[in-house]
Amino acid sequence: MNEHQQTLLEFMQQQADKLAVQTMQHIGLTFISLFFAVLVGLPLGVIIARKRKLSGTVLGFAGVLQTIPSIALLGFMIPLLGIGPKPAIVALLLYALLPIIRNTYTGITGIDAAVKEAAMAMGMSKWQILIKVELPLAMPVILAGIRTATVINVGVATLASFIAAGGLGEFIFGGISLNNTNMILAGAIPAALLAIIFDFLLSLVQKLNFRKLRRSSYALPIVLLLLSSFYFIPTAYGSKLTAGFTPEFMGRQDGNLGLESKYGLKIHTIVISDAVMYKAAYQKELDVISGYSTDGRLKAYGLVVLDDDKGIFPPYYAAPIIREDALKKFPKLEQTLNLLSGKINDSVMTDLNYRTDYLHQSPERVAKDFLVNHKLFKPARKSNEENTVRIGSKIFGEQYILANMYSMLIKGYTDYGVSTKTGLGGTKICFDALTNDQIDFYPEYTGTGLLAILQASSKTINEVTKNKDSTYNYVQREFKKQYQVSWLKPIGFNNAYALMMREQQAKSLNIKTISNLKRYLNSK
Amino acid sequence: MIKVKDVSKHFGKVKAVDTINFEVQEQENFILLGTSGCGKTTTLKMINRLIEPTSGSIFINGKNITDEQPEILRRSIGYVLQNNGLFPHYTVAENIAIVPQLLKWDKKKITNRTAELMEKLHLGSDYLHAYPNELSGGQQQRIGLARALVSDPPVLLMDEPFGSLDNVTRAAIHKEFKALDELKRKTIIMVTHDVQEAFELGDRICLMDQGKIIQSSTPADLLFKPANKFVKDFLKDQRLQLEFKAIRLLDIWDLLPNHHQEAHTSSLSTDSDLWTALEHFKFIDSETVNISKDKSEIKIVGFEQLMSAFNQYKNRQGHE
Ligand SMILES: Nc1ncnc2c1ncn2[C@@H]1O[C@H](COP(=O)(O)OP(=O)(O)OP(=O)(O)O)[C@@H](O)[C@H]1O
Numbered sequence: 001m002n003e004h005q006q007t008l009l010e011f012m013q014q015q016a017d018k019l020a021v022q023t024m025q026h027i028g029l030t031f032i033s034l035f036f037a038v039l040v041g042l043p044l045g046v047i048i049a050r051k052r053k054l055s056g057t058v059l060g061f062a063g064v065l066q067t068i069p070s071i072a073l074l075g076f077m078i079p080l081l082g083i084g085p086k087p088a089i090v091a092l093l094l095y096a097l098l099p100i101i102r103n104t105y106t107g108i109t110g111i112d113a114a115v116k117e118a119a120m121a122m123g124m125s126k127w128q129i130l131i132k133v134e135l136p137l138a139m140p141v142i143l144a145g146i147r148t149a150t151v152i153n154v155g156v157a158t159l160a161s162f163i164a165a166g167g168l169g170e171f172i173f174g175g176i177s178l179n180n181t182n183m184i185l186a187g188a189i190p191a192a193l194l195a196i197i198f199d200f201l202l203s204l205v206q207k208l209n210f211r212k213l214r215r216s217s218y219a220l221p222i223v224l225l226l227l228s229s230f231y232f233i234p235t236a237y238g239s240k241l242t243a244g245f246t247p248e249f250m251g252r253q254d255g256n257l258g259l260e261s262k263y264g265l266k267i268h269t270i271v272i273s274d275a276v277m278y279k280a281a282y283q284k285e286l287d288v289i290s291g292y293s294t295d296g297r298l299k300a301y302g303l304v305v306l307d308d309d310k311g312i313f314p315p316y317y318a319a320p321i322i323r324e325d326a327l328k329k330f331p332k333l334e335q336t337l338n339l340l341s342g343k344i345n346d347s348v349m350t351d352l353n354y355r356t357d358y359l360h361q362s363p364e365r366v367a368k369d370f371l372v373n374h375k376l377f378k379p380a381r382k383s384n385e386e387n388t389v390r391i392g393s394k395i396f397g398e399q400y401i402l403a404n405m406y407s408m409l410i411k412g413y414t415d416y417g418v419s420t421k422t423g424l425g426g427t428k429i430c431f432d433a434l435t436n437d438q439i440d441f442y443p444e445y446t447g448t449g450l451l452a453i454l455q456a457s458s459k460t461i462n463e464v465t466k467n468k469d470s471t472y473n474y475v476q477r478e479f480k481k482q483y484q485v486s487w488l489k490p491i492g493f494n495n496a497y498a499l500m501m502r503e504q505q506a507k508s509l510n511i512k513t514i515s516n517l518k519r520y521l522n523s524k
Numbered sequence: 525m526i527k528v529k530d531v532s533k534h535f536g537k538v539k540a541v542d543t544i545n546f547e548v549q550e551q552e553n554f555i556l557l558g559t560s561g562c563g564k565t566t567t568l569k570m571i572n573r574l575i576e577p578t579s580g581s582i583f584i585n586g587k588n589i590t591d592e593q594p595e596i597l598r599r600s601i602g603y604v605l606q607n608n609g610l611f612p613h614y615t616v617a618e619n620i621a622i623v624p625q626l627l628k629w630d631k632k633k634i635t636n637r638t639a640e641l642m643e644k645l646h647l648g649s650d651y652l653h654a655y656p657n658e659l660s661g662g663q664q665q666r667i668g669l670a671r672a673l674v675s676d677p678p679v680l681l682m683d684e685p686f687g688s689l690d691n692v693t694r695a696a697i698h699k700e701f702k703a704l705d706e707l708k709r710k711t712i713i714m715v716t717h718d719v720q721e722a723f724e725l726g727d728r729i730c731l732m733d734q735g736k737i738i739q740s741s742t743p744a745d746l747l748f749k750p751a752n753k754f755v756k757d758f759l760k761d762q763r764l765q766l767e768f769k770a771i772r773l774l775d776i777w778d779l780l781p782n783h784h785q786e787a788h789t790s791s792l793s794t795d796s797d798l799w800t801a802l803e804h805f806k807f808i809d810s811e812t813v814n815i816s817k818d819k820s821e822i823k824i825v826g827f828e829q830l831m832s833a834f835n836q837y838k839n840r841q842g843h844e
């Protein structure tokens with residue numbers, strides 16, 4: 001509970017190191033990409049100012065680039081450039097391109113025709129006209145474009161944390177997934193300040209008169225390069241292995257914080273979104289990742305889970321949770337849902353997930369195949385529309401599969417109607433839907449119930465996470481007391497946080513547990 | 525020195541310039557005159573290759589201008605634009621130094637030459653570090669002229685150089701223009717649509733209409749031997765004043781009464797035009813004016829005598 005009383009300032013002080021690194025990375029990312037955007041955009045602007053026929057095509061293309069949602073653009077970059085700064089810089093560059101090209105173009109075409117004609121008539125070559133007349137006169141407009149691009153870049157660079165390029169997005173998105181306001185603000189406020197400061201500084205440069213401008217336009221590339229180099233300062237240290245953790249994992253006691261405090265694990269870490277993490281591990285860009293133990297990609301990418309020998313990851317056993325009044329309304333429901341209990345262990349769940357995530361089979365088909373194989377499947381009975389059970393699920397594959405299984409079971413074993421509301425954002429949305437009578441039940445995990453919903457104190461957590469049964473008993477008791485929601489029997493698998501490595505590498509380094517990993521890292 | 529031969533320029537269907545021919549002699553002031561849109565600017569720009577002709581050729585000193593690289597050609601031709609085209613981001617000194625820098629003069633030579641021109645054009649040296657937008661229109665025109673003259677090019681092209689000035693300023697600049705020794709040595713082609721200006725500054729005037737040359741001759745011939753009705757109508761409004769300006773005292777020398785006498789007071793030379801002589805009466809409180817020919821012969825004449833000589837001259841032109 002202590003964490004909730006912490007003020008923003010305290011959080012920032014406590015995380016000052018990280019904040020400094022992220023800010024530097026942020027500035028670096030912004031300006032490296034800006035530098036290259038100027039390098040590409042300025043000549044393009046000049047070319048289309050000379051060959052006006054091309055202007056429509058080029059400006060149109062750059063405009064289209066800018067309408068691609070930032071996340072999607074980053075996504076497109078990964079297959080081409082992998083993860084890390086490279087794709088982030090390219091994506092940022094593409095965003096910055098339009099204002100720079102457009103302003104160079106309008107700046108140059110807006111110059112008084114008489115001045116250009118005079119330059120030509122005095123015998124200046126095309127190149128001399130460009131350097132001595134067109135660029136200096138267009139400079140205020142070009143600078144306005146660079147200014148716009150800078151502000152855009154500061155904003156979009158927050159997304160760089162999704163693909164392990166660092167920046168203030170680590171705090172922002174870590175904070176969002178951890179529901180930690182201080183963390184969000186610790187990233188968002190400096191990002192906003194950066195935007196305001198750079199905007200202001202560039203507005204000053206823009207207002208300089210021609211004479212000073214001529215001198216400062218030489219300084220500009222130097223300043224850009226200098227700011228760009230910020231990115232590389234924090235990454236000047238290394239370790240034998242590289243870990244990629246999600247922003248959420250980074251901030252959790254049962255995540256990276258626990259790894260540091262309980263195992264004393266020190267590893268070169270980059271922050272990355274879970275969407276690309278597994279693949280990056282497979283492609284040997286990362287060696288250790290934080291994942292979920294039943295994730296289908298574990299199987300798809302040949303990864304193994306390291307044994308949590310000191311037990312820092314609380315158990316996340318899945319079980320349906322249901323409102324008590326729903327239990328009364330649908331007397332046969334409990335019995336039906338419990339049909340699944342104990343039927344799915346970790347490796348079975350991993351395999352089911354593998355089929356949907358990697359083989360792209362529909363959750364419906366995977367669910368039916370499973371039920372048929374385990375002789376649980378019965379064809380749907382005629383249902384009574386007035387008595388409809390509403391099933392919820394969170395927004396990832398495993399939950400879709402479970403929801404489908406439950407739906408088939410209810411249809412086959414009872415007369416109730418079924419409606420499913422799948423894809424309810426995160427834990428909070430799902431649980432709110434349950435308590436507000438929007439759904440009747442959904443599959444939840446004991447660890448999530450303990451930490452995210454009950455928000456137990458660290459003392460309680462330490463006590464009850466020692467084994468899976470004490471966790472289950474605790475959440476069952478507390479949910480009943482606080483929310484009148486009841487936990488049915490566990491399904492069997494434990495979808496906990498886990499550290500994983502490539503199977504081959506783990507074998508060759510002889511790493512089976514997290515302690516093994518630490519010993520390897522510490523050995524010279 | 526400059527020869528324009530069968531030159532045409534078409535912009536799509538518009539024949540901006542239509543098969544024109546003219547020659548400009550060395551050190552001549554040649555004026556392109558005509559209504560708006562008749563092709564004056566187009567003609568001028570073809571001479572320094574800002575515009576390439578559709579057909580025909582142009583020679584300077586017998587050399588076809590297309591044989592030379594345009595940048596090199598242009599550095600030997602001064603060009604004054606209608607709206608001056610000064611670089612707004614350069615100071616006056618830097619504007620003037622553009623061509624010398626292209627020609628790689630050393631710094632000292634540039635400074636000296638700039639100072640010399642500033643003095644000749646009556647611009648204080650404190651303007652050297654001003655920017656064009658801090659100058660008046662007339663000052664800007666003069667800087668434009670200085671910029672064109674700085675490397676002392678043998679040929680000067682001027683496109684309505686005094687177009688944007690009020691009448692008083694323009695008259696003052698005309699006077700300076702005529703007095704400037706720099707210009708006396710140059711072959712000048714000047715565009716204007718101001719008839720007065722053409723008559724005042726031109727040795728020969730080329731009257732254009734719709735891309736064609738209607739008549740190309742001395743101011744006096746344009747007045748007294750018009751090629752057609754268009755020429756006559758073009759000059760109609762300001763005819764009398766033009767005639768006074770077109771006739772030099774030498775032209776009517778024979779028609780003035782004989783009073784051979786030694787010169788002893790200040791007197792007008794026979795190179796002055798009749799207008800100047802008549803204006804004399806306005807300023808000098810005197811009944812007569814002294815006119816000297818070759819600094820040896822002098823005639824003392826009054827207003828009536830000048831007017832009667834003028835009328836006789838006109839009659840004679842009419843009967844020729
Ligand atoms: N770049 C161009 N493209 C198309 N038409 C042109 C172009 N330049 C000139 N013209 C046309 O050619 C004709 C002659 O133009 P020009 O500029 O030579 O006239 P001008 O005698 O200088 O007129 P003004 O006294 O108004 O400056 C005009 O009808 C004009 O519309």
Ligand SMILES: [Mg+2]
Nearest residue numbers: 564565566683
């Ligand atoms: Mg013109």
